[in-house]
Amino acid sequence: MRLLLIRHGQTPSNLGHFLDTSLPGPGLTDLGLRQAAALPGALAGEDIAALYASTLTRTQLTAAPLAAERAIEVRIRDGIRELSAGDLEMRADEEAIRQYLTTVFAWPAGDLARRLPGGEDGAEALARFDAVVAEAAEAEKHRTVALVSHGAAIRVWAAARARNVTVDFAARHGLDNTGVVVVEGSPDSGWTALSWAGTVVPAVTASGVADGGLAGRTLPGPETGPAPAPDQPTT
Template sequence: MRLLLIRHGQTPSNLGHFLDTALPGPGLTDLGVRQASALPRALAGEDIASLYASTLTRTQLTAAPLAAERGIDVRVRDGIRELSAGDLEMRADEDAVRQYLTTAFGWSAGDIARRMPGGENGTEALARFDAVVAEAAGAGERSTVALVSHGAAIRVWTAARARNVTVGFAAEHRLENTGVVVVEGSPASGWTALSWAGTVVPGVTASGAADAGPAGRTLRGPKQEPPAGPPSD
């Protein structure tokens, strides 16, 4: 099957680079509304069988124009919500962002027992996203399913599950608002990333530094400890 992993449109918190992950979250900016409105045309070539959004307001607002254009319902699922920032919620300082990224990237690299301060661990975060993907896979192996989710959740899950995406690649390649990662496969056979925000993903990607902030800001200063997983929202 084919999965379209779509990041939500721009929010006020994105402009301030805040770690804004709690329910229900903010709505969209004027630009975010325009980005959501552009999705049906951008995905005109995709035969989407079903459409999912997270429990956060911004993903449902982003999915609405696509749902209306296709005449399909949006299936709201908590499993594809953003990676919880826990005690780091609504912080925008570099120390907090770096800690969030290092923890989340660690999950993709296999350190799934590591816990976000005051939040979830990698086992919990990946399992809830996996559960929604498994549900979507029930639509059939030839189907295309769109999941409107969040930057960090998409990058972390893709780096953890797609055989050709390394932590370094996911860390270096930010996903802008309404950017799309396309993967193909199944829960049983595994996943291969076909494209990342319009760029073809190499068969085997090279490692890189994890210095892209989850809210779209590039971090300055020393590199993080060896990236152990990939995030970004």
């Protein structure tokens, strides 16, 4: 099947770079509403069979114009909400953002037990996202499904589940508001990313490693260069 992983439109918290992950969360800015309104046109070439959104307000507002244009319901699922910031909720300082990023990108690198204080661990976060993907795959089989979710959740899930998305690639390639990551495959056979916000994702080599980096091991941080800019992960 084909999955369109769509980040929500711009929110006031995005403008302030806040780690804003709690329910119900903010609505969209005027720009965010325009971004949502542009989605149906941007996805005109996609034959979308089902549309999902998280339990946060911003994803549902983003999905609404697409649902109206396609005359399909929005299926609300908590499993694709943003990765919890825990005790860092609503902080916008560089230290908090780096701690958040380093923790969540440790998960696809194999450290699933790591967690932020007051937050979830990697096993919990990936399991809930996987459950929604599995539901969509069972219901729609080989068709196209759109999931309106959140920046960090999409990037971390793709790094953990798409065979050609390395941790380094996902950490260093942000996802702008209403940016789309396209993957194909199934929960049983695995996933391959076709595009990342319009950028072609490197192919998998014969050794199973994606061209352009070591698969699944590189983390953002002082040892590997700067973490992504603060506007990249903020929910």
